[in-house]
Amino acid sequence: MNKLAVSTDKAPAAIGPYSQGMTFGDLVFTSGQIPYTPDGKISEDISEQTRQSLENVKAILEAAGSSMDKVIKCTVFITDMNQFAAINEVYAQYFSAPFPARSCVQVAYLPKGVNIEIEAIAYK
Numbered sequence: 001m002n003k004l005a006v007s008t009d010k011a012p013a014a015i016g017p018y019s020q021g022m023t024f025g026d027l028v029f030t031s032g033q034i035p036y037t038p039d040g041k042i043s044e045d046i047s048e049q050t051r052q053s054l055e056n057v058k059a060i061l062e063a064a065g066s067s068m069d070k071v072i073k074c075t076v077f078i079t080d081m082n083q084f085a086a087i088n089e090v091y092a093q094y095f096s097a098p099f100p101a102r103s104c105v106q107v108a109y110l111p112k113g114v115n116i117e118i119e120a121i122a123y124k
Contacts, residue, residue: 001024001025002024003022003023003024004023004024005019005020005021005022006019006020006022006023006028006030006060006063006064007019007020007021007063008020008059008060008062008063009038010038010059010062010063011033011055011057011060012036012037012038012040012056013038014031015112018031019031020060020063021061021063021064023065023124026124027122027123027124028064028066028070028120028121028122028123029119029120029121030057030060030119030120030121031060031119032075032077032118032119033056033057033060033117033119034053034056034110034111034112034114035048035049035051035052035053035056035114035115035116036052036056036112036114037052042112042114046080046083046086046087046116047086047087049114049115049116050086050087050090050116050118053116053117053118054068054090054091054118057071057074057118057119057120058094061120066122066123066124068094068095068122069095069096070122070124071100071120071121071122072101072122072123073100073101073102073120073121074100074102074103074118074119074120074121075102075104075105075118075119075120076091076103076118077104077106077107077116077117078104078105078106078107078116079106079107079108079110079115079116080106080115081106084104087104087116100120
């Protein structure tokens with residue numbers, strides 16, 4: 001099996017030495033997606049930040065031939081666990097049962113000072 005980089009202009013370009021996503025066999029791995037639009041804009045609202053992070057994940061998955069309904073695992077990094085309810089409300093709009101496995105971790109700081117970062121593993 002070969003690993004292949006995934007790239008799309010429908011999500012922000014990588015801001016470092018990494019790929020937006022990678023495929024390996026039938027699996028797709030996204031890099032953590034912060035809530036930047038492809039043209040570099042960001043909302044201050046945590047619900048909108050969550051939505052944009054998930055839209056970025058969705059765009060990368062679709063570029064790899066997958067979709068949100070094929071996600072098997074998500075990791076969510078947030079800077080304030082008190083925002084979890086608002087994050088979860090938006091997150092629930094992107095997935096249906098059976099829901100992907102998920103970890104949610106509070107961290108001290110995220111790239112560019114955003115409040116959320118989401119990564120996913122899916123199958124094709």
